[in-house]
Amino acid sequence: MGEYRKVYRKLADLGEVFEILSKIVKARSLRVEEVPVEKALRRVLAENIKAAYSVPPFSRALMDGYAVYSSDTSLAYEDKPVKLKLAGVVKIGEAPSFELRKGECAEIDTGAPIPYPADAVIPVEYTCKTPSNEVEVYRRVAKGENVDLVGSDIAEGEIVAWRGEIVTPQLIGVLLSAGITKIKVYSKPQVTVIPIGSELAEPGVELEYGKIYDSNSFMIAALLEEAGASVKRLNIVKDSYSEIKDAVDRALEDSDIVVTIGGTSAGLGDLTYRVFSEYRPGVIVHGLKVSPGRPTVIALAGEKVLFGLPGFPVSCLNIAKLLLVPLIKMLQGTSPSVIEKTVEAELLSPVRGAVGLVKLVPAIIAERRGKIYAYPLSTHSGALYTLYMSDGFITIPENTEYLAEGATVSVRIFSENFRQRVLFAGSHCPLAISLLERLRERYSLKIIITGSLTGLNLVGKKIADIAGSHLYDPSTGEYNIPFIEKYKYRDLVVVRGYLREQGFVYRRDLKIKSFTEIIENELRFINRNKGSGTRALIEEIIKREAKKEKVSSREFKERIKGFEYEVKTHEAVGYLISRGIADVGVAVKYIADKYKLGFTKISTEIYDFILSKDILNKNIAKDFMHVLDPSSLKKIITLLPGYSLHKDTGKVIYAC
Amino acid sequence: MGEYRKVYRKLADLGEVFEILSKIVKARSLRVEEVPVEKALRRVLAENIKAAYSVPPFSRALMDGYAVYSSDTSLAYEDKPVKLKLAGVVKIGEAPSFELRKGECAEIDTGAPIPYPADAVIPVEYTCKTPSNEVEVYRRVAKGENVDLVGSDIAEGEIVAWRGEIVTPQLIGVLLSAGITKIKVYSKPQVTVIPIGSELAEPGVELEYGKIYDSNSFMIAALLEEAGASVKRLNIVKDSYSEIKDAVDRALEDSDIVVTIGGTSAGLGDLTYRVFSEYRPGVIVHGLKVSPGRPTVIALAGEKVLFGLPGFPVSCLNIAKLLLVPLIKMLQGTSPSVIEKTVEAELLSPVRGAVGLVKLVPAIIAERRGKIYAYPLSTHSGALYTLYMSDGFITIPENTEYLAEGATVSVRIFSENFRQRVLFAGSHCPLAISLLERLRERYSLKIIITGSLTGLNLVGKKIADIAGSHLYDPSTGEYNIPFIEKYKYRDLVVVRGYLREQGFVYRRDLKIKSFTEIIENELRFINRNKGSGTRALIEEIIKREAKKEKVSSREFKERIKGFEYEVKTHEAVGYLISRGIADVGVAVKYIADKYKLGFTKISTEIYDFILSKDILNKNIAKDFMHVLDPSSLKKIITLLPGYSLHKDTGKVIYAC
Structure with a gap:
């Protein structure tokens, strides 16, 4: 195992680690078990499988009719039938007891064996049986017509499935047809997942400030189970050397792979690394040349693999997908090339x-x-x-x-x-979301909340199909369209949405009408992210107020406590104020009502939808236009505080 | 339910049936159950889910260091540090007990909450703590640097997942992070599958001539399980009205959907249709405008759906995929558009x-x-x-x-x-298969046996990457290359394969050297399919013998008993002779040995590999060339009777 040590204590290259893991897998003989074919769905074959029987196991009729020598029918016409002697009857599920001679035919059911050496079946509707046990044939049949030849699907002894193949429903059908009832598959690797972190709380308990729920361990467990592993999760372990060591020891008793999550950062004294160092042959990777995911530790304990994943979710998922899933698939005999997509x-x-x-x-x-x-x-x-x-x-x-x-x-x-799928991207708005929701019932629609500007960008670059935006252009007084023209986007239409009230949202005991009041009362403001329509509104108001106060906007902003503190949704503004973390922010009226906060209107703004021309002819666009029609939108909009129809709601107001 | 009857007794359009099934699903309220998030992998959400907590639930440090006002650090340089007063310490998992003022900083762990309204974290390596409880800062930090803002990932109350979405590992992570522990998902539809047919045998029993194994019911059960149903299979039911009726009655007791397979053809008296007609509201589809899959029957028994699938596997799988899988997905609330790919x-x-x-x-x-x-x-x-x-x-x-x-x-x-994947297509050859098998360990390689001509066609049309072929051109005496030139294929290389003996294969008590002997002794011949290299060889030999006998080839062929009886692999030839179904055929020597049959050599032919130029630079092509190298091929080839190296084995002999 000495060679695995070479990357120790320097950042390891991903490909290098992948090779090491491949070598570890190749060095051991994978565990194999025999399972009934019908229980093997999604398992991986550990052997090549040869057909025990041909499929079909005999040549059979594909129609009800008469088995014949096709050459006997070559002169048969509707007005000049050929007469054949009826030599016998073959029923489905029965073996023929006779051999067919030239000039003879045999009555036959669909699926019944063809008597040798007949080579075609004439369907019953082109025949007529005479009282003298003869059959009149009214059209010719070609050789092989309506015959399903023995072994034409699968021949006995042929390999029908390969080691490393994943068992699909079709393969189950093929294997059982070919007389295979049991197959060898690779055993599921046993994995134990251990969440580490003093800041972690078990899901379901009340969350104290400063704590977060452990979600990583369940996410990784699900990911690895999907990859074919059998996974157990231990309870949360604190950032303590001895607790981690105990948990890993326990997990090693019945696992092929032990995965810890968290405890890999230098700030915590690199606990996972120190624990993993106790095992032999020991640590083989201490830090990966990958971002995110760098503080990963991998060690060997005998033939078992210890995987220390970083605690931040993206790093954690990243490394699990890049290395752990392939490892688990390789332990089930799947070729690595299938894994990388x-x-x-x-x-x-x-x-x-x-x-x-x-x-x-x-x-x-x-x-x-x-x-x-x-x-x-x-x-x-x-x-x-x-x-x-x-x-x-x-x-x-x-x-x-x-x-x-x-x-x-x-x-x-x-x-x-x-x-x-169809992709919606753009500004967060509770009403927009509830409209889109109606489309999800019928269409594969993905919704991502990115802010107005990114949404516009995405639909402009044809990544998204629909964007939602409320970008105000002070120089023209118009919404959204000036931005489309500025970026020279093409093949878009703008559908007028609706009006919504934006304003100051604040603690119920206050009454705020301006930023000047916020500064005077030293209130804690909560800002919105750049690129959001609401931030554009905030900047516009500040510009006006600063001018009135005769200071620069920059200077004015510096006086606002917490101006640097940005969040990216209306929801977060309402939430932080309701929790007492901030005193005031800017959001839609709906949020003030939802969180029972005070509200002073700043403006009534327009929220529009921008559609890519590519989807205009599709049903989803038609349905969406229908949803936006004032007659149907009216019913919904009255239920939401601060929303109202625009005179052009539902109309295409711009196309380029 | 009256309107569903309109397609009764005429062939139903697929789209029409799909609409009917959609209506049936919409008319009922889908069953919903609550499950723990971590047990919900691959289930379908029955509700939109809003975050119970923001993620992160507080603004937190992304690095170990000091929480600061970024504006306080704007003049900090390596040679001119800024001094900040240390206001306190925030540990991971703990809430800060103080608010930060201008000119102050707080020591903070990665993951610990940022004290309000600090807006950045300066990493510990750019600081120095003085004995007087001050911290020297050696570089500026930008606003937001190393801070993970509250709700920046998910804001409380935001919809994080949508009705109809399938639960993935990532979603499990998102939901648990956001404080969700239980979710409503659609219940799995209960399905019973009933195989019907007197010709069917249960897998595992000895197969009598004329019977076939029931594989359809297991294949369909696996398919429907994969689609999310909970599936039960009953034992085989004979082609009998009363037996089928009993089975369906039993199945209806605890199923949402009953699927019968077989018993739908007119020849059997349309048994399934007759049984389904007993229920109310009764049969809604009797025959589909689809091939294969036409004899499908669909009926309603109260709110339950009866599905009569045809017994031929392709029809059966076809209709199950087209209608049953969508029905099962719709019963779990998935939009139909996700289904059709x-x-x-x-x-x-x-x-x-x-x-x-x-x-x-x-x-x-x-x-x-x-x-x-x-x-x-x-x-x-x-x-x-x-x-x-x-x-x-x-x-x-x-x-x-x-x-x-x-x-x-x-x-x-x-x-x-x-x-x-990489695709191999072409002629069946036991040696070629064993060579390809070595590549399957490292690459995603699909192997399909199509015969030489189709294989050449597929690689010529760039559908396949590698073809295996032994097509002989009598006019030039060359293999394969004349065919590439004839079809004007481009961007191919031919790699010389190996030699293999072809000959007459026959019952051990015979001794056959010619077709003339076959005719004279009235032996039962078993032919190969047109387009196969072996069939080309057979035709060539017959041409020669016919000339010697001074008759036309056509006349000569008519004298051969069973000449019309084609199978498509060497294996099938050997198998049929070994089972006494035929007496003689033409195949490779390997098959004669495998089935312990007599063999007389006709020719030693060449089996070549044709590669698309597109894959020449890929590792799989390099590995394949290595496998074909005489030094490595030698070891394998000596183990197989009738095979030998060619002088050019492993060389590129042609490129276009």
Whole structure:
């Protein structure tokens, strides 16, 4: 095992680690078990399988009729039938007791064996049986017509399935047809998952401030189970050397692989590494050349593999997908090439690499006219939801500092779903969401909340099909359209949405009408992210108030306590104020009502929908236009505080 | 329910039946159950799910260091640090007990909550703590740097998952993070599958001549289980009205859907239809406008659905995939659009439609440079293995008689696997198979046995990557190359394979050296399929012998008993002779040895490999060339009777 030690104490290359894991798998004989074919769905074959019987096991009739020598019928016509002697009858499920001679025929059921050497079946509707036991045939049949030849599907002794193949319903059908009832498959690897972290709380308990729920261990358990492992999860273990050591010892008793999550960072004294070092042959990887996922530890305890995953969800999932899932698949005899699913895509927004690391950037993918495009999502390793929204990872090679828009990138895809769905992207709005929801019943629709500007960008670049946006242009007083023109997007239509009230949202004991009041009362403001329509509104109001106060906007902003503190949804603004973490923010009226907060209207703004022309002819666009029609929208909109119809609601107000 | 009756007693359109099933599903309220999130993998959400907590639930540090106001650090440089007062310490898992003021900082762990309103974390390596409880900061941090904002991933109250979504490992992570522990999912539909047919035998019993194993019921059970149903299979039921009625009655007691397989054909008196007619509201579909799969019966028994599938495997699987799987998915609240996966492809060989029916033709699919191509496989509804080899169905619309090569067709795909694999197609040869098997350990390689000519066709049309062929051209005395030139294929290389002996294979008590002897002794011959290399050899020998006998080839062939009786593999020839069904055939020596039959050599022929230039640079091609190298091939070839090396084995002998 000495050679595995070579990457010890330096950052390990992903490919190198993959090779090491492959070698570990190859060095051991995989466990195999015999299972009944019908219980083997999704298991992996551990042997090549030869047909025990031919399929069909005899030549059989595909129609009810008469088995004949086709050459005997060559002169048969509707007005000049050929007469054949009836030599006998063959029933389904029975063996023929006679051999057919020239000039003879045999009555036969669909599925019954053809008497040798008949080579065709004339369907009963083209025949007439005479009282003298003769059969009149009214058309010719070609050789082989209506005959299913013995072994024509599968011949006895032929390999019908291969080692490493995954058992599908069709294969179950093939195997049972060919007389196979039991097959050898690879045993499921036994895995124990151990969540580590003093900040973790078990799901279901009340969450204290400063704690987070352990979700990683369940996510990884599900991922590995899907990959074919049999997985057990232990309860949360604190950041303590002895507790971790005890848990790993316990897990090793009945596992092929032990996965810890968390406890790998330097701040915690690199606990997992220290525990893993106790086993022999010991640590083989201490740090990976991958971002996110760098603080990964891998060790061997005898033939067993210890996997220390980082605790941040993206890192954790990332490394589990890159290394653990392949390891588990290899332990079941699947070829590594089946595991890696990558597509080439054109990059729609620049990305930066990480020095000395392979960087993986979550991306949204779209297929347009056979070509694949990737839109990178900016994120960090804690952002699980961003990962959940994404379709795969863009891989930025180790020595690449920067990749420009238009570059060809390799994307590891999570699934092929992106090929068939419709994508909505844009600003968060409770009403927009409830309208889209109606479409989800009939269509494969993915909804991602990105803010107005990114949404517009995505539909402009044809990654998204529909965007929701409320971007205000102060110089024209118009919404959204000036931005489409500014970016020179093409093949879009804008459908007028509705009006919604935006305003100051604040603690119920206050009454706020301006930023000047916020500054005077030293209130804690909670800001919105740049690129959001609401942030644009905030900046516009501040510009006006600063002018009145005769200071620069910058100076004015500096006086607002917490101005730097950005969140990305209306919900978060309401939530933080309701929890007493901040005093005031800007959001839609709906949120003020929801969180029972005070509200002072700033403006009534327009929320529009921008559709890609590509989907205009599709049913989903028609249905969406129907939902937006004032007659149907009216009923919903009255239920939501702060919302109202625009005079052009549901109309196409712009096309380019 | 009256309106469902309108298609009764005429062939029903597939789309129409689909609409009926959708209506049936919509008319009932789907059963819903609550399950723990971690047990919900692959289940379908029955509700939209809102976050109970924000993720992260507080703003937290992404690094070990000091929480600061970023504006306080704007003048910090390596040689001119800024001093901040240490206001306190925040540990992971603990709530901060103080608020940070300008000019202050707080020591903080990765993952610990940021004290309000700090907006950045300066990593510990850029700081120095002085004895006077001050911290020197050596570089500036930008606003938000190393901070994971509250709700930046998910905001409380936000919808994080949608009704109809399938629960993935990532979603499990998202839900648990957001404080959700239980979710409502749709209940699994209960299905009972009943195999019908007097010719059926239970797998595992000895097969009597004329019987076949029941494989359909297990295949369909697996398919429906994969679609999310909970499936029970009953034992085989004979072709008897009362037995079928009893079984259906029993199944209805605890099933939402009862599926019978077989018993739908007119020859059996349309038993399933007669049984289904007993229930109310009764039969809604009696025959489908689809081929294969026409004799399908669908009925309603109260709210329950009775599905009578045809007994031929392709028809059976076809209809199950087209209608039953969507029905089961709809009963779990999945939108129909998720179910239908179709791609547009260019047709590589003409296909014929069926009068008055939508015809589905199994096809092999390949993706080359972003474009998809479909190669139709000729088959009939009994050919399960052909279906197993195929990647999807080409749909030929109802009124289309013929589609020419180059036409754009719609293909329903079984999976996306075709995008990543390497495809071998061609002539069956035990040695070729054992060589390819070595590649399967490392690569995703699909092997299909099509005969030499189809194999050459597939690689020539760039559907396959490697072909195996032994086509002899009598006019040049060469193998394979003249055929590549004849069809004007491009971008191929021919790698010389090996030599193998072909000859007469016959019952051990005989001794056969010619077709003349076969005719004289009235022996039962077993022929090979047209397009196979061996058939070409047979035709060549016959031409010679006929000339010697001074008769036409056609006349000579007519004298051979069973000449019309074709099978498509060497194995089948050996098998049929060994079982006493025929006396003599032509096959490789290996088969004679395997089945302990007599053998007289006719010729030593060449088996070559033809590779598409597209894969020449890939590792699989390199590995394959290595396997074919005489030094490695030598060891294997000596173990197989009748095989030997050619002087050019392993060399590229032709490129175009």
